Amino acid sequence: MTQTQAEIAPALARTRRAPRETLQELLPKIVLAPSFALILVFVYGFIVFTGFLSFSGSKLLPDFSTWVGFDNYVRLFRHPNWIVSLKNLAIFSVLYIVICSVIGLALAIFLDQKIRGEGLLRPIYLYPMALSFIVTGVAWKWFLDPGIGLEHAMHELGWDSFSFRWIKQGDMAIYTIVIAAIWQSSGFVMAMFLAGLRGVDNEIIKAAQIDGASTLTIYRRIIIPLMRPVFLSAFVVLAHLAIKSYDLVVAMTDGGPGTATWTPALFMTKFTFGRNEMGMGAASAIIMLMMIFAIIVPYLYSELGQKK
Amino acid sequence: MLRKLLIGTMLASSLVGYAATSFAAGGSVEVLHWWTSGGEAAALDVLKKKLESQGITWKDMPVAGGGGEQAMTALRARVTAGDPPTAVQALGFDITDWAKQGVVGDLGEVADKEGWDKVIPTALQNFAKYDGKWIAAPVNVHSTNWVWISKKALDAAGGKEPTNWDEFVAMLDKMKANGITPLAHGGQAWQDATLFDAVVLGLGTDFYKAAFIDLDPAALGGDKMVEAFDRMKKLRSYVDDDFSGRDWNLASAMVIQGKAGAQMMGDWAKGEFLKAGQKPGTDFVCIRFPGTQGAVTFNSDMFMMFKVGDDKKAAQLQMASDIESPDFQSSFNVVKGSVPARTDVPDTAFDDCGKKGIKDLAEANSSGKLFGSMAHGYAVPAAIKNAIYDVVTRHFNGDVDSKEAAKELVDAVAAAKG
Numbered sequence: 097m098t099q100t101q102a103e104i105a106p107a108l109a110r111t112r113r114a115p116r117e118t119l120q121e122l123l124p125k126i127v128l129a130p131s132f133a134l135i136l137v138f139v140y141g142f143i144v145f146t147g148f149l150s151f152s153g154s155k156l157l158p159d160f161s162t163w164v165g166f167d168n169y170v171r172l173f174r175h176p177n178w179i180v181s182l183k184n185l186a187i188f189s190v191l192y193i194v195i196c197s198v199i200g201l202a203l204a205i206f207l208d209q210k211i212r213g214e215g216l217l218r219p220i221y222l223y224p225m226a227l228s229f230i231v232t233g234v235a236w237k238w239f240l241d242p243g244i245g246l247e248h249a250m251h252e253l254g255w256d257s258f259s260f261r262w263i264k265q266g267d268m269a270i271y272t273i274v275i276a277a278i279w280q281s282s283g284f285v286m287a288m289f290l291a292g293l294r295g296v297d298n299e300i301i302k303a304a305q306i307d308g309a310s311t312l313t314i315y316r317r318i319i320i321p322l323m324r325p326v327f328l329s330a331f332v333v334l335a336h337l338a339i340k341s342y343d344l345v346v347a348m349t350d351g352g353p354g355t356a357t358w359t360p361a362l363f364m365t366k367f368t369f370g371r372n373e374m375g376m377g378a379a380s381a382i383i384m385l386m387m388i389f390a391i392i393v394p395y396l397y398s399e400l401g402q403k404k
Numbered sequence: 405m406l407r408k409l410l411i412g413t414m415l416a417s418s419l420v421g422y423a424a425t426s427f428a429a430g431g432s433v434e435v436l437h438w439w440t441s442g443g444e445a446a447a448l449d450v451l452k453k454k455l456e457s458q459g460i461t462w463k464d465m466p467v468a469g470g471g472g473e474q475a476m477t478a479l480r481a482r483v484t485a486g487d488p489p490t491a492v493q494a495l496g497f498d499i500t501d502w503a504k505q506g507v508v509g510d511l512g513e514v515a516d517k518e519g520w521d522k523v524i525p526t527a528l529q530n531f532a533k534y535d536g537k538w539i540a541a542p543v544n545v546h547s548t549n550w551v552w553i554s555k556k557a558l559d560a561a562g563g564k565e566p567t568n569w570d571e572f573v574a575m576l577d578k579m580k581a582n583g584i585t586p587l588a589h590g591g592q593a594w595q596d597a598t599l600f601d602a603v604v605l606g607l608g609t610d611f612y613k614a615a616f617i618d619l620d621p622a623a624l625g626g627d628k629m630v631e632a633f634d635r636m637k638k639l640r641s642y643v644d645d646d647f648s649g650r651d652w653n654l655a656s657a658m659v660i661q662g663k664a665g666a667q668m669m670g671d672w673a674k675g676e677f678l679k680a681g682q683k684p685g686t687d688f689v690c691i692r693f694p695g696t697q698g699a700v701t702f703n704s705d706m707f708m709m710f711k712v713g714d715d716k717k718a719a720q721l722q723m724a725s726d727i728e729s730p731d732f733q734s735s736f737n738v739v740k741g742s743v744p745a746r747t748d749v750p751d752t753a754f755d756d757c758g759k760k761g762i763k764d765l766a767e768a769n770s771s772g773k774l775f776g777s778m779a780h781g782y783a784v785p786a787a788i789k790n791a792i793y794d795v796v797t798r799h800f801n802g803d804v805d806s807k808e809a810a811k812e813l814v815d816a817v818a819a820a821k822g
Binding site: 352 | 476477480483484501502504505591645646648785787790797798800801802812
């Protein structure tokens, strides 16, 4: 008896509620629903689709009539171009992340010294980020080309022994891509660090100054450790840019000389769309996804963990 | 006003319906292609004008990017969506691959009427027909085993056109001594492979056939292949150090400007020479790659026809018929630099190199020495072609030695067949 009453009461309350209130309650859900559905289909749906593709014998078009198990993955890891791509990714991402962070942090600390003209300097450093990687790539390609770029200019100026032809050398070409990528992203990392530096509580710094700590010690022992979350964010942003690196490579070397500057993303497009090997292309995409997961999941875990 | 518009539309659509039954004018064709650069676009305009004079609207769908990789990606999307264009520019095994998907049209009606079987070389028919049905209309034949030599540089190097490998090397040596880059070349995988095509063909037509058409592992990994790679290494020594990534037309420009002596490239390179106001015979010389006279490696641009609704079918057949008409074949190929895809077109409008191309093609066709070019997708499917590219380009850039390259070639081809 009491049970039924308890059930009826809220039901009555619901019917009595003004339609406007109901709308208010539903509105966020209605607004969010389309984007949620879109993301569900176009992001996660296609991830699943790619996963299926990687186990199928698809060549020119998706083909789910033949299943080949892990064959695509086996062929992938036996392919010399994939091994080259992984090596390049390792070189590129380590140098890119480390050097970008170091330069970004240094620039941020220098800008943080309350210098005059910060308002002018900051956008100058940040500006490369406004360019697309294609523009950066083409510009650096011309700049580094021995026939028309830096080397040529030095020869024109009379320095005939000057030689800088990394972009034409198979063993050095990947480093030219690192240089261009660092030029592009350092300013952005600087902005992140600068925001972090400004977020550090002034009281702590003043307390340290009263205790007689030098500026160097304050940065080394107090400010930088306090910026741990910023380092983590910078790392995640840079790492996923490194794994996805495609446009810069296409614009600068298109994988050359030979296959010296192939990256996993380049491998994926070339195999899927150029070589009619959609199954292998999908397998490489899944491997890339797993690499990104390996970075993002611990990050999310630590972020969510901190909130508790 | 609205009523007038309605009546007009009804009239127009009934007219189209009428035209469709009469197999002549009306309708429209949508054409996906990658002929966007100057000379190519001008050549395609010949076809466009011809169709427009017959009352067929031309809906242009250009997707730039030489080699058509982007175009094929765009095509995938259209076909998957169930709305393919009327005609698509396509090459070699791509056509066969699409035919296997069961999405291509049938040109039998017009091909039988005009007797394509008799006038188009069999080697081309292998690609333009699938399962006995005509599915594509060949526009032209490019041959790839050409060498373009600057006349001035050749005269300075003795003036004799080389006819075999040793004479070729001797000529390049003299050019080097004269202080120019002997061989203009661009370091892109397909260009490296174009050189490799000619070098392998130079070691014998049987060898070319065994290696690239039959994919015989004994030929792919044998001593002769090691020799082919050694010759590639030799050619590399005549190329300047900045070759990596250079486009083929920039390499042609080096020969035109006299900075380089010769270029090994298909006959599309001729367009660059002509555009620069040079004349065959007096400013530049065209010869077959030394040792390959009599044989031809070809690639052929074709318009692959897709399955379309009945309303578009008439225009599609008309387009195919126009492409194969002898006067179009002549006027198009004079502009494009290639030779006609049918063997009965008179060569009067062509220059000396074009005449030689037509003669060589007919000769190779009748002697059975007309082979599909590996580098341009007419010998093996895309996956195997690219596997060969990988090895050739890595060897050409000095990453592996010749013996290792031959061994890798066998493995790469086997893996890509997989």
